[in-house]
Amino acid sequence: MNDFFMFETELPAGSGFPLFGVCHILWLSAIILTGILLVRWYCKQSEKMCHRIRAVIGILLPVMAIYRDGILVITGHWGIGFLPLHLCSMAMWIAPLYIFTNKRFLGVIYVLLCLPGAVGALLFPDWNMYPVWNYMHIHAFLSHGLLVIFGCMLIISGEMIPTWREFYIPIVFGAIGFTIIHRVNLMFRTNYWFLNEPSADSPLIWIQHITGSKWYQLGYFMFCVGIVAVWMCLIRVMDKWRKSCNFLARHTHV
Structure with a gap:
């Protein structure tokens, strides 16, 4: 219990968890299982019920x-490094903005940028210095897990399927974001x-090794464009799948 509210600088060495160790795998497994159950349940609900579920998520994310x-x-x-300027921190506010305004471009940004970003954060967490019984550890897994599950709800239900004509939206958002965030940094x-x-033990390390520090940001941006393009293709495949199988018993939006 003494470790629960400790910050990373106060924790004894070796308090955290290894990437893809038992703790990490258990969290990922729990998120995947919970996600499958929740997404399937969500897709069987009425439009009215789905609206309520989205509203709950739209309130829960900012509260978290x-x-x-x-x-x-x-x-x-708390310090300047905890402003909501990381992509996943932004996602916790982009999601409710989309939910309560129903602005499509926000949904496109969320599905094409925030969702894969949250998946990447779960696979290569930068909070692995925290032990299991610590609020930062628990909050990080739960919040990122909810971000991923909500994004999957939007895709599998067919509520937010970006088109190739909208591919420019996350690219423009990312380019502007890179410029502004670089200046903030x-x-x-x-x-x-x-x-x-780059975050330790993440694919960004590989990018820096290939490009060197001088071209790291350009390589990083091109990597993100590639991820968004691949993810867009996967979404189109999933969209065809959802239309052809009986995984969904409720609504499917064309």
């Missing part, structure tokens, strides 16, 4: 973000979007 920051403030560990000496240094 505020909860984490509230504890950081109370414990004296220079101003505050932060590392939002991991533009200055």
